[in-house]
Amino acid sequence: METSRRPDHEPVVPSPGGGPAQVSAPPVLAGRTALVTGAASGIGRACAQALAAAGAHVHVVDKAGEAARGLAAEIGGTAWVVDLADPSVVETLPAEADVVVNNAGLQHVAPVHAFPPERFALIQRVMVETPFRILRRTLPGMYERGWGRVVNISSVHGLRASPYKSAYVTAKHALEGLSKVVALEAAEHGVTSNCVSPGYVRTPLVENQIADQARAHGISEEDVVGRVMLERSAIKRLIEPADVAEAVLWLCGPRTGHITGTSLSMDGGWTAN
Numbered sequence: 001m002e003t004s005r006r007p008d009h010e011p012v013v014p015s016p017g018g019g020p021a022q023v024s025a026p027p028v029l030a031g032r033t034a035l036v037t038g039a040a041s042g043i044g045r046a047c048a049q050a051l052a053a054a055g056a057h058v059h060v061v062d063k064a065g066e067a068a069r070g071l072a073a074e075i076g077g078t079a080w081v082v083d084l085a086d087p088s089v090v091e092t093l094p095a096e097a098d099v100v101v102n103n104a105g106l107q108h109v110a111p112v113h114a115f116p117p118e119r120f121a122l123i124q125r126v127m128v129e130t131p132f133r134i135l136r137r138t139l140p141g142m143y144e145r146g147w148g149r150v151v152n153i154s155s156v157h158g159l160r161a162s163p164y165k166s167a168y169v170t171a172k173h174a175l176e177g178l179s180k181v182v183a184l185e186a187a188e189h190g191v192t193s194n195c196v197s198p199g200y201v202r203t204p205l206v207e208n209q210i211a212d213q214a215r216a217h218g219i220s221e222e223d224v225v226g227r228v229m230l231e232r233s234a235i236k237r238l239i240e241p242a243d244v245a246e247a248v249l250w251l252c253g254p255r256t257g258h259i260t261g262t263s264l265s266m267d268g269g270w271t272a273n
Contacts, residue, residue, distance in 0.1 A: 026055065027053075027054045027055030028054050028055065028249075028252070028253050028254055029051060029054040029055040029056035029098075029099070029252060030054075030055035030056075031055070032055065032056045032057075032098040032099060033056060033057050033058075033059070033094070033096060033097050033098050033099070034048075034051045034052075034056040034057070034058045034059065034097060034098065034099035034100070034101065034252075035058075035059040035061060035093065035094060035097040035099070035100050035101070035134070035138065036048045036051065036058060036059070036060060036061060036101040036103060037061045037062070037084060037101070037102055037103050037104035037130070037131075037134070038061070038062055038084075038103040038104030038105060039058070039060040039061055039062050039068065039071065039101075039103070040060065040062035040064040040067035040068040040071055041062075041064065041067060041203070041204055042201070042203030042204055042205060042241055043103055043153055043198075043201055043203060043241045043244050043245065044062070044101070044103040044104070044153075045071060045241065046241035046242045046244065046245035047101050047103060047153075047244070047245045047248050047249075048060055048071060048075060048077065049071075049074075049075055049245065050242070050245040050246065050248065050249045051099060051101075051248075051249060051252070052075035052076060052077060053075075054249055054252075056098070056099060057076070057077060057078070058072075058075055058077035058078075059077060059078050059080055059093070059094055059097065060072045060075075060077050060078065060079045060080065061080045061082060061084075061093060061104070062079075062080075062081065062082075062104070063081065063082060063083040063084070063085075064081075065079075065081040068080070068081055069081070080092075080093055080094075084104050084125075084126050084130045085122055085125060085126055086125075087125055087129045087130045087133050090130060090133040090134055090137055091137070093134070093137070095137050095138055095140075095141055096138070096141045097138045097141070097142075098142065098145070098147060098148055098149065099148070099149045099150075099151070099252050100134060100135065100138050100148075100149075100150050100151070101151050101152075101153065101248060102130075102131035102134060102135075102150075102151075102152045102153060102175070103153040104126055104127070104130065105123075105126065105127050105153070105168075105171075105205065106122070106123060106126060106127075106205070107123075107165070107168050107205055107208075107209050107212075108120075108123065108167060108168070108212075109164045109165060109209055109212035109213055109215075109216050110164060110216065111163070111164055111216070112166050115166055115167065119167065120166065120167040120170075123167040123168060123170075123171050124167065124170070124171055124174070127168075127171035127172070127174075127175060128171050128174045128175060128178070131152060131175060131178060132178060135150060135178075135182055139182070139186065139191065142186070142189065142190075142191045143186070143189040143191065146189060146190045147190045147191065148186070148189070148190065148191035148192070149191070149192055149251060149252040149256075150179070150182055150186070150191065150192065150193040150194070151193075151194055151195075151196060151248045151251050151252065152175050152176075152178070152179045152193070152194070152195045152196075153195075153196055153198075153244070153248075154172050154175050154176050154179070154195035154196065154197040154263060155168075155172045155197055155198060155199075156197055156198065156199045156265065156267040156270050156271065157169045157172045157173075158172035158173055158175060158176040158195060158197050158263065159176070159197055159263060159265065159267075159271055160270065160271060163216075164213075164216045172197075175195065176195055176197075176263055179193050179194065179195045179261070179263075180193070180261045183260040183261030183262075184261065186260075187260060190257070192251070192256065192257065192259060192260035193260055193261065194251050194259060194260060194261070194262050194263070194264060195262070195263040195264065196244060196247050196248055196251070196263075196264045196266060197263045197264065197265050197266065197267065198239050198244050198265075198266040198267065199229075199230075199233050199239060199266065199267040199268050199270050200225075200229045200230065200233075200238050200239065201238060201239045201240070201241055201244060202238040202239065202240055202241065203241060206229070206238070210224045210225070213228050213229070225238070230268070232270045232273055233267060233268035233269055233270045234268055234269030234270075234272065235268030235269060236268075237268075239266060239268070243266065244266060247264055247266060251264070
């Protein structure tokens with residue numbers, strides 16, 4: 001049975017004068033600690049900001065030292081400047097976290113027959129092995145406290161494939177599988193595990209691959225967004241990082257204890273095709 005230091009439903013108190021009842025509640029993550037990887041920019045930065053605004057102390061994990069330290073100072077968190085290309089550095093990160101957001105990632109666009117094997121291996125280390133090691137380190141504390149939220153930033157490419165992205169698609173599919181296994185193992189301890197799977201988000205990772213996509217498809221950079229990135233999406237605009245962060249925050253909120261083992265698609269209708 002799920003236990004928690006805080007009930008799923010906050011107390012309702014009568015309003016002065018006997019009017020309609022009002023909810024009186026602290027920030028939903030007050031007293032909690034969150035760890036976010038790839039937190040210095042893009043989706044990770046938006047998640048760190050949203051979690052901090054909800055009351056959590058956020059561990060900002062990124063290899064971009066200046067940006068990580070600047071964000072930590074902005075939100076009252078703690079910066080951890082590490083390169084997750086070496087999964088062993090996970091042992092230097094805090095083991096105590098109530099919320100883990102596995103977000104760090106990288107991309108490389110090339111056909112399989114020309115894909116550099118060392119680049120393929122690097123992407124698996126950062127996007128699969130490191131999340132596994134982080135959860136192996138943080139889950140025992142969540143189990144002991146009887147509450148935890150794991151949110152893995154997957155992608156529509158964790159549910160669908162696209163050409164020229166063998167390493168990224170492989171890694172995101174693996175992350176979806178890891179998330180489901182954790183959901184099954186952690187349920188009895190009051191810990192949920194879910195993926196958020198957006199389509200193309202307006203981040204440096206996406207912006208930096210436009211030129212790569214143009215070369216791979218033999219089209220102009222101007223055509224990449226419309227003809228490649230958003231071709232299968234019903235909504236023809238990029239997703240904003242803050243929108244993804246709001247979904248992450250909702251999964252960490254007070255009424256989501258029965259949502260686990262799922263993948264929340266934010267793909268503009270891509271997977272409806």
